Amino acid sequence: MRIAIMGSGGLGGYFGARLAQGGADVHFVARGKHLEAMRSQGLRIEGPEPLHVKDVKVTDRPADIGEADVVLLCVKLWDTQQAIEQLRPIVGPRTTLISFQNGVLKDQTLRAAFDARQIMGGVGYVATTIEAPGVIRQTGPMQRLIFGEFDGSRSPRGEALLAACLAGGIKAELSEHIQREIWQKFVFLVGLSGTTTTMRKTIGPIRSNPQTRAFLLDVMREVVAVGRAQGVDLPEDFADRAAMERADNVSPDMTSSMHHDLERGNRLEVRWLAGGVVELGQAKGVPTPLNRAIHDILALHAEGGPHA
Numbered sequence: 001m002r003i004a005i006m007g008s009g010g011l012g013g014y015f016g017a018r019l020a021q022g023g024a025d026v027h028f029v030a031r032g033k034h035l036e037a038m039r040s041q042g043l044r045i046e047g048p049e050p051l052h053v054k055d056v057k058v059t060d061r062p063a064d065i066g067e068a069d070v071v072l073l074c075v076k077l078w079d080t081q082q083a084i085e086q087l088r089p090i091v092g093p094r095t096t097l098i099s100f101q102n103g104v105l106k107d108q109t110l111r112a113a114f115d116a117r118q119i120m121g122g123v124g125y126v127a128t129t130i131e132a133p134g135v136i137r138q139t140g141p142m143q144r145l146i147f148g149e150f151d152g153s154r155s156p157r158g159e160a161l162l163a164a165c166l167a168g169g170i171k172a173e174l175s176e177h178i179q180r181e182i183w184q185k186f187v188f189l190v191g192l193s194g195t196t197t198t199m200r201k202t203i204g205p206i207r208s209n210p211q212t213r214a215f216l217l218d219v220m221r222e223v224v225a226v227g228r229a230q231g232v233d234l235p236e237d238f239a240d241r242a243a244m245e246r247a248d249n250v251s252p253d254m255t256s257s258m259h260h261d262l263e264r265g266n267r268l269e270v271r272w273l274a275g276g277v278v279e280l281g282q283a284k285g286v287p288t289p290l291n292r293a294i295h296d297i298l299a300l301h302a303e304g305g306p307h308a
């Protein structure tokens with residue numbers, strides 16, 4: 001199975017390395033200094049389960065890879081359109097595409113570019129970032145990939161990718177409810193990213209302080225209300241129980257990739273996270289004042305640049 005990893009940073013680099021370790025034919029797409037370092041030193045994962053993949057197949061020209069069986073889309077949301085254009089030469093009629101990016105609108109973007117039957121849904125759980133060119137740092141032991149067909153079937157292509165993931169030590173699951181999984185992660189992520197980035201703290205202190213804990217919960221409740229209004233099968237108390245439980249069980253030093261981006265002066269995905277909640281809420285008449293506040297507070301940082 002030829003697997004192309006489009007974007008080899010925190011998410012794509014981590015799971016691509018594990019897939020390669022398990023014996024899959026992995027081709028990474030990277031750029032800049034990260035590409036050079038991967039070419040000269042391979043790809044290193046630091047953290048609870050360190051790994052060094054020495055001979056990585058990596059390019060900045062996806063066309064060189066040839067037709068892929070599976071493409072894992074792992075670029076930041078603002079890079080999606082450019083990535084899609086670069087991917088066209090390696091997407092044949094039998095290629096499957098899965099976006100493990102965050103957010104709930106990503107698959108719409110893929111469907112606008114490719115045949116909808118080629119697209120499976122995906123969710124990635126891991127806390128990773130590019131620490132230095134060629135080096136990905138993982139915080140905490142969490143790592144999990146969930147993917148599935150949007151019609152709920154267990155397809156041969158899903159089973160094949162599952163086997164490749166399991167061989168690489170990835171905690172992977174083939175889901176029969178992938179749309180709900182995508183929203184469940186969205187609820188947690190919007191809460192985590194909105195609070196850690198605006199408060200500039202990791203989850204530990206945020207969940208321990210009653211005032212910030214209540215804020216986190218209310219942010220996630222808004223996402224649940226919007227999801228339910230969109231017809232997603234989310235229990236009404238999903239934020240209060242499952243999402244809060246997840247927030248309580250992750251490592252206290254865990255933060256969101258958006259918080260890392262703020263600290264580094266990178267662009268932020270806030271437009272698709274809290275901003276996406278506001279947009280989808282407006283379409284259904286669901287009030288989302290806290291998500292609006294998060295989106296507005298971060299507006300001056302959304303395009304990147306140093307912050308005081």
Ligand SMILES: NC(=O)C1=CN([C@@H]2O[C@H](COP(=O)(O)OP(=O)(O)OC[C@H]3O[C@@H](n4cnc5c(N)ncnc54)[C@H](OP(=O)(O)O)[C@@H]3O)[C@@H](O)[C@H]2O)C=CC1
Pocket residue numbers: 006007008009010011012029030031032034060074075076077079082083086100101102124125126127128129130257269
């Ligand atoms: N990191 C995490 O813990 C998790 C992240 N996610 C989601 O995954 C997505 C990716 O995030 P993350 O991995 O953190 O992001 P990173 O910035 O760490 O990685 C993305 C990588 O893709 C590269 N890239 C972008 N466009 C291209 C291109 N056209 N050609 C070659 N390389 C390209 C970027 O290069 P450059 O740096 O030059 O822009 C960067 O190295 C986001 O939607 C995020 O929300 C989901 C779960 C966990």
Ligand SMILES: CC(C)(CO)C(=O)C(=O)O
Pocket residue numbers: 102124125126127128189192193255256257258
């Ligand atoms: C919440 C987390 C770390 C889980 O994978 C994530 O997706 C992100 O911060 O982008």
